[in-house]
Structure formats: structure tokens, C-alpha cells
Amino acid sequence: MTVSNADLPVLTIDTVPGREVVAALGLVRGSTVRAKHMGSDIVASLRNLVGGEIREYQQLLAASREQAMDRMIAEARALGADAVVGVRMQTSTISQQASEVVFYGTAVRLA
Secondary structure (H helix, E strand, C coil): CCCCCCCCCECCCCCCCCCCEEEEEEEEEEEEEEECCHHHHHHHHHHHHHCCCCHHHHHHHHHHHHHHHHHHHHHHHHCCCCEEEEEEEEEEEEECCEEEEEEEEEEEEEC
């Protein structure tokens, strides 16, 4: 599911410039856990031998970040938020084959 944040600001700062925060609606988060694909893993291993960017993993992580942020935005919209402030991203390794990406922040209502 892709959620557009064009009309819902997502900011790492705690305020929305030029707007007044009138209510904090609570913590919102979105996460995803992704595993490496066997085919991509083989190509990445070969690429690792010669050096350079491992595009297969870069694409996997980019898609993971987008999905986790989309889920956070969807949770904020469900609360009736006008913005999400104080947004942070965190990653962790679950196993050698899987990683988690989490976005979290505070859903707020603006004046």
C-alpha cells in the first residue's frame, strides 16, 4: 500500500513551521521486516568480490523504508492527524537474512 504524504507533513523536527500544534494524538509507527532474496543474494555476493555498490540490497532497503513510512502515515491518518513530527527511523538485524526498518513519530493536529 502506498500512502502519499503530500498533504500530511512528516518532519524530523518537533514543530511544523508556520503552524500551531494544538493536539498531540500519540505515537505512530510503521515497520517492515524484509528478508534477502536468494537470487539477489547470489548476485550481491558476486558483486562483493569486485567491489562497488550492491544495488540489490540498496533497492531492498529503499523499498523497506518506503513501506515502513507509508505504514506510519496510514496510522497517523487513522488518528485524524494533520502532521507527524519528531520522526525517527531505526533499523535492526533480525537474522543474517532479515532486517527490520521502523519509522516512528508523534501524530499531531494543527490549528
